Amino acid sequence: MTLYSRETAPARIRPSRFDRLLRPVHTWVWTDPRRRARKLLRFAETEASGGQDLSRAAELTSDGLLRQLFLRHALDEQRHAELFRRRGRVLNRSLDGAAETRFEANWFAPGERGLDDLRVDGENDASLLAFLHLSEKAAAGRFALYREVLGADPETQGLFNTILRDEAFHMTYTHQQLVRVAPQEWSAVLWKARLGRLWKAYLRIAAAVAGLLGTMILLLQYALLLPPFALLAKRYARREPQGWFPARSSTPLRSQY
Ligand SMILES: [Fe+2]
Numbered sequence: 001m002t003l004y005s006r007e008t009a010p011a012r013i014r015p016s017r018f019d020r021l022l023r024p025v026h027t028w029v030w031t032d033p034r035r036r037a038r039k040l041l042r043f044a045e046t047e048a049s050g051g052q053d054l055s056r057a058a059e060l061t062s063d064g065l066l067r068q069l070f071l072r073h074a075l076d077e078q079r080h081a082e083l084f085r086r087r088g089r090v091l092n093r094s095l096d097g098a099a100e101t102r103f104e105a106n107w108f109a110p111g112e113r114g115l116d117d118l119r120v121d122g123e124n125d126a127s128l129l130a131f132l133h134l135s136e137k138a139a140a141g142r143f144a145l146y147r148e149v150l151g152a153d154p155e156t157q158g159l160f161n162t163i164l165r166d167e168a169f170h171m172t173y174t175h176q177q178l179v180r181v182a183p184q185e186w187s188a189v190l191w192k193a194r195l196g197r198l199w200k201a202y203l204r205i206a207a208a209v210a211g212l213l214g215t216m217i218l219l220l221q222y223a224l225l226l227p228p229f230a231l232l233a234k235r236y237a238r239r240e241p242q243g244w245f246p247a248r249s250s251t252p253l254r255s256q257y
C-alpha cells in the first residue's frame, strides 16, 4: 500500500478568478496588523475543528488507505491550527496598544472555510472526498492569494507558503481517491458536491442580505417614526403643570383600583 508523497502536489496554485478580481480588497483586509492577527487566530479555530472532523472520518471509513490518508490529513490540519495560532499570538503581542479593529471581512477572506461545513456522519466515502476536494481546492487558491498580498509581512507570507504545500496535497489526494472509490460516477458526485457548495454560498449571501435589510429597516423606523412621537411627547409635557398639584379626579382613594 503506497501513501502519497508531498511532491505529488502541484507546485503552482492560482487563486480563482473571483478572488483575483477582489485582490485590492484582500490587500486592504490583510494590511491592518491587528486584523491580520485576529484572522490568523480565527483560521486556527477552523483548522483545528476540521482536523477533529477528519479524525472522525478516519474512524468511520472501512477503507484502509482512506483511513491512513484521513489521519494524515487530520494531523496536517492540527499542525496548521498550531502554526496559525502561534503566528497570531506573536502578532498580537507585538501590537500591544495599537488601535483595535473589529471588522475581519470574513466574507471576503474566510480561510479554509469548507472545513467549517464538514459533516462526516451520514456521508459515504465518495461524497466526503468530493466535498473535501472542493474545499481544499478553494482554500489552496485563497491561501495562494493571501501569500501574494502579504509582501509586507514575510513571516506570515512564509507561513501561508508552508501551509499551501499541504493544501495542494490535500486537494490532489482527495481527487485521486475519489476516482479510485467511485471510478464510474466520480464526476457526477463532484457536480453534486459543487451544487451543494453553491447552495450553501447562496444561503450565506441570503442571510447576509437579510441581516443588512433588517438593520436598514430598523434604522428607518428610528429615523422616521420615533421623531414625531418624541415631538408629541414634548408638546404634551409642556402642557403639564409643574410641581405638586391636586388630583384631577375626585375619586376617593378607598381601594387600589
Ligand atoms: Fe489546512
Ligand SMILES: [Fe+2]
Binding pocket: 077, 112, 136, 139, 166, 167, 170
Ligand atoms: Fe487542508
